[in-house]
Amino acid sequence: MGRHASTSIKKTEYDPSTRILSVWFVASGKRYDFERVPPETYAAFRSAFVKGRFFNDHIRNHFRYRRIPD
Template sequence: MPSSVIKYFSYDTATETLKIIFTTDMVYLYKKVPEKVYKLLKASGSKGRYFNAHIKDKFKFRKLEEE
């Protein structure tokens, strides 16, 4: 999963929570993200572009402490 913006991401189907760790090591949890959005992010050729267009500013989020 090479991305210049996103280091790692995972999805919890039970809570519909998308966890994204950015290359800056900042960690965000995005709430109520449909599984389809996660799957499209996973399949996207540009994770950062997909994130900016379909996730950023579209879902509530919580910033966690850096990992």
């Protein structure tokens, strides 16, 4: 069991050209796009041991976001 999949975050995508971080959540299945996220923040997020905690500490309430309709 070498992989540490997040229990709360299903997957993430990042576009360096727009600096938009897309996050899909396990519980709701919903996607949120966070705006103006620096590349170094995404790099730290990706390598974080506990992604849910990093998200809560460094991304949630720090960046403007919008929910993307299904």
